[in-house]
Amino acid sequence: xxxxxxxxxxxxxxxxxxxxxxxxxxxxxxxxxxxxxxxxxxxxxxxxxxxxxxxxxxxxxxxxxxxxxxxxxxxxxxxxxxxxxxxxxxxxxxxxxxxxxxxxxxxxxxxxxxxxxxxxxxxxxxxxxxxxxxxxxxxxxxxxxxxxxxxxxxxxx
Amino acid sequence: xxxxxxxxxxxxxxxxxxxxxxxxxxxxxxxxxxxxxxxxxxxxxxxxxxxxxxxxxxxxxxxxxxxxxxxxxxxxxxxxxxxxxxxxxxxxxxxxxxxxxxxxxxxxxxxxxxxxxxxxxxxxxxxxxxxxxxxxxxxxxxxxxxxxxxxxxxxxxxxxxxx
Numbered sequence: 001x002x003x004x005x006x007x008x009x010x011x012x013x014x015x016x017x018x019x020x021x022x023x024x025x026x027x028x029x030x031x032x033x034x035x036x037x038x039x040x041x042x043x044x045x046x047x048x049x050x051x052x053x054x055x056x057x058x059x060x061x062x063x064x065x066x067x068x069x070x071x072x073x074x075x076x077x078x079x080x081x082x083x084x085x086x087x088x089x090x091x092x093x094x095x096x097x098x099x100x101x102x103x104x105x106x107x108x109x110x111x112x113x114x115x116x117x118x119x120x121x122x123x124x125x126x127x128x129x130x131x132x133x134x135x136x137x138x139x140x141x142x143x144x145x146x147x148x149x150x151x152x153x154x155x156x157x
Numbered sequence: 158x159x160x161x162x163x164x165x166x167x168x169x170x171x172x173x174x175x176x177x178x179x180x181x182x183x184x185x186x187x188x189x190x191x192x193x194x195x196x197x198x199x200x201x202x203x204x205x206x207x208x209x210x211x212x213x214x215x216x217x218x219x220x221x222x223x224x225x226x227x228x229x230x231x232x233x234x235x236x237x238x239x240x241x242x243x244x245x246x247x248x249x250x251x252x253x254x255x256x257x258x259x260x261x262x263x264x265x266x267x268x269x270x271x272x273x274x275x276x277x278x279x280x281x282x283x284x285x286x287x288x289x290x291x292x293x294x295x296x297x298x299x300x301x302x303x304x305x306x307x308x309x310x311x312x313x314x315x316x317x318x319x320x
Contacts, residue, residue, distance in 0.1 A: 015212050015213040018212055019174070021200075021211055023181065024178070024179060037178075041178055053213045054215065055172070055214050056173060057171060057172055057214070058171060059208070059209045059210045059211070059212075060171065060202075060207060060308075060310060061206060061207055064206060065167070065207060065310055065318065066318030067308075073259070073262070085303040088303070088304075089303055095304070095305070096304060096306075097303040097304035098300075099303065103262070108303075111308045135259050137267075138256065138257070139256060140255045141237070141255035142255075144245035
């Protein structure tokens with residue numbers, strides 16, 4: 001658990017939702033948070049260094065950019081799961097890949113320029129030793145898609 | 158519609174802004190536009206919902222979410238819209254999608270639940286179950302994270318969707 005200072009907490013709470021798109025973004029944040037631009041900039045640099053901030057950038061809607069997405073439910077022999085995960089991760093189209101408890105034990109998301117490319121990737125995964133089955137589960141309806149969370153105000157964050 | 162310059166700008170905005178005090182200046186220069194032009198285009202991406210968010214991506218586990226579960230629910234087609242809206246309103250749920258069932262997997266609603274512990278995730282699921290009156294569900298806890306990245310768009314000629 002990592003202890004955050006009040007300023008770090010305030011900065012994270014603000015910039016995870018909205019980093020100012022402005023010439024001097026740290027001055028805009030400073031105005032909003034009641035600190036100096038230098039202090040806010042230094043806090044962000046430190047949060048990066050500690051690995052709490054992975055990156056600052058845009059989160060785009062894959063579908064609106066013309067890309068096709070799918071969640072793949074996979075069943076893999078437990079001894080082979082690491083090797084299979086490594087093979088899956090090698091595709092730049094794969095953004096998330098998790099081992100989960102349950103009948104399907106490996107779940108990954110694919111974002112590709114075409115449905116044909118997704119089919120190709122899933123087929124390549126099916127050919128990996130240890131892979132029993134790969135199912136494509138496209139989203140039929142999206143009720144919620146939120147990327148990040150409020151850092152809690154209480155206790156260790 | 159996105160032109161070639163938009164695709165170049167978006168490709169760069171998918172990356173990391175960097176540590177500079179004026180981080181947008183370098184991007185504007187690299188794309189051959191003024192900062193003002195860059196800001197105007199970013200505002201347009203926002204207005205068109207192409208850009209969902211511009212901000213810091215934080216590491217959940219380091220920021221205090223110790224347990225993450227993909228909850229899956231058996232919900233009849235006719236009840237999905239209402240259940241989906243209700244589940245989406247829960248703050249501990251980050252993603253909520255309808256997906257097709259499989260022959261051996263009847264679940265049609267998927268919701269990511271985040272909590273400080275597995276017990277906390279189970280409590281959220283119990284709340285959902287009571288709210289949408291569904292008893293057939295599972296929590297698939299994250300055992301290992303093998304990959305979690307943001308997609309880089311428009312990076313190479315072979316990765317362009319057909320417009």
